Amino acid sequence: MTRRFAPFVERIAHEGGNDPWALHWEARHAAARGEDVIVLSVGDPDLSTPVPVVETAVAKLRAGDTHYTESGGRPALRSAIAAQHRQRTGQAVTADNTVVLSGTQNGLFVASLCLAGPGDEVIAIDPMYTTYPATIRASGATLVRVPATASAAFRPDLAALEAAVTPRTRAVFLATPNNPTGVVLSVAEVDALASIARRHGLWLVSDEVYAGVVDGGSVPSLATRLPEQVLTVGSLSKTHAMTGWRAGWIVGPGDFIRHADALAQCMLYGLPGFIQEAAITALAMAHAAEAEVRDYCRVRRELFFRELRDVPGIRAYWPDAGMFMLLDVRASGLPTADFVRRLYAAEHVSLLDGAAFGRETEGFVRACYAADEAALVEAARRIRRFCVRLAAG
Numbered sequence: 001m002t003r004r005f006a007p008f009v010e011r012i013a014h015e016g017g018n019d020p021w022a023l024h025w026e027a028r029h030a031a032a033r034g035e036d037v038i039v040l041s042v043g044d045p046d047l048s049t050p051v052p053v054v055e056t057a058v059a060k061l062r063a064g065d066t067h068y069t070e071s072g073g074r075p076a077l078r079s080a081i082a083a084q085h086r087q088r089t090g091q092a093v094t095a096d097n098t099v100v101l102s103g104t105q106n107g108l109f110v111a112s113l114c115l116a117g118p119g120d121e122v123i124a125i126d127p128m129y130t131t132y133p134a135t136i137r138a139s140g141a142t143l144v145r146v147p148a149t150a151s152a153a154f155r156p157d158l159a160a161l162e163a164a165v166t167p168r169t170r171a172v173f174l175a176t177p178n179n180p181t182g183v184v185l186s187v188a189e190v191d192a193l194a195s196i197a198r199r200h201g202l203w204l205v206s207d208e209v210y211a212g213v214v215d216g217g218s219v220p221s222l223a224t225r226l227p228e229q230v231l232t233v234g235s236l237s238k239t240h241a242m243t244g245w246r247a248g249w250i251v252g253p254g255d256f257i258r259h260a261d262a263l264a265q266c267m268l269y270g271l272p273g274f275i276q277e278a279a280i281t282a283l284a285m286a287h288a289a290e291a292e293v294r295d296y297c298r299v300r301r302e303l304f305f306r307e308l309r310d311v312p313g314i315r316a317y318w319p320d321a322g323m324f325m326l327l328d329v330r331a332s333g334l335p336t337a338d339f340v341r342r343l344y345a346a347e348h349v350s351l352l353d354g355a356a357f358g359r360e361t362e363g364f365v366r367a368c369y370a371a372d373e374a375a376l377v378e379a380a381r382r383i384r385r386f387c388v389r390l391a392a393g
């Protein structure tokens with residue numbers, strides 16, 4: 001018998017056959033074994049989920065909230081998501097404009113499947129989060145990359161974006177702040193993007209998973225400018241140190257939400273009730289939780305940047321916001337895959353190869369600075385030692 005898989009599996013395969021997360025998981029497993037490893041390769045804040053959120057989940061579990069739930073989310077959680085979105089953006093949305101999904105990643109996947117299909121094109125700004133290519137191609141659409149180059153401080157080239165639009169283009173996927181660059185789209189850029197989308201009848205999928213981490217707790221909103229064509233995707237992962245809870249959502253126009261709800265029914269079948277209840281608690285205390293993560297990131301961004309000053313062969317980029325710093329390691333003379341591998345082998349510091357985010361970050365590596373301060377100082381010391389040795393040949 002010839003065993004065959006659907007063409008779909010090729011669309012979701014890792015580009016070039018390389019899993020960008022392989023070294024990260026190797027480092028995580030070594031750390032779990034108690035080895036002296038510093039893991040800065042993932043955006044997972046080194047903070048605990050707020051106690052009231054954990055308490056809600058435990059109480060609900062004990063009370064038996066362990067049964068099926070509405071596939072698109074409980075009404076109370078959908079209302080809470082709508083309330084937070086209204087407060088953050090000013091867009092007048094209700095529970096009917098929301099769907100509860102398993103994290104931003106699940107939201108991006110749902111958006112992809114509901115917006116595009118074979119023969120369509122979807123634009124994404126390069127560099128982009130590592131999951132975007134497979135998420136976009138999963139629908140059968142072709143991914144079209146529009147650059148945000150290092151020489152333009154990783155700001156998107158919106159003229160190039162409009163030039164890339166064809167009659168087949170259905171949507172633009174972007175993240176503000178961006179991961180890995182930390183770039184937050186400005187008011188002018190958001191205005192221009194909304195105009196392009198309006199002119200060409202495109203969907204905009206705005207990944208705002210880090211919006212609460214930006215100074216002031218919000219980003220210039222695409223959704224307020226073009227409510228009928230914008231999906232805002234988010235979660236509690238970053239703002240509440242809740243990456244493992246998988247509590248996320250999409251906010252968008254009602255017709256889209258009905259399709260997303262139908263997809264949630266045949267794909268997810270509802271987030272666990274105790275997690276949804278914990279998410280309601282989390283949203284009720286979002287102001288304080290976000291302020292804590294924001295302050296946490298602000299202090300560590302400065303610390304890590306300072307510690308990496310004058311490291312031979314490295315230039316650190318100052319991010320607008322988020323949890324990540326890009327390090328330009330081109331002057332080290334090593335391809336980035338070798339840089340991260342050799343750094344890990346020699347110094348047990350795990351970073352992510354910038355090539356995992358697209359063509360524009362080849363020559364860069366990404367460090368997450370949402371980590372313990374002493375670990376950050378030690379990581380910078382080890383990176384310096386590695387680079388000094390490299391420079392000495």
Ligand SMILES: Cc1ncc(COP(=O)(O)O)c(C=O)c1O
Pocket residue numbers: 043102103104105106129175178179207209234235236237243248
């Ligand atoms: C830009 C971006 N989008 C989505 C995700 C996934 O987030 P979630 O945990 O909400 O699925 C991440 C995680 O790092 C991210 O950086």
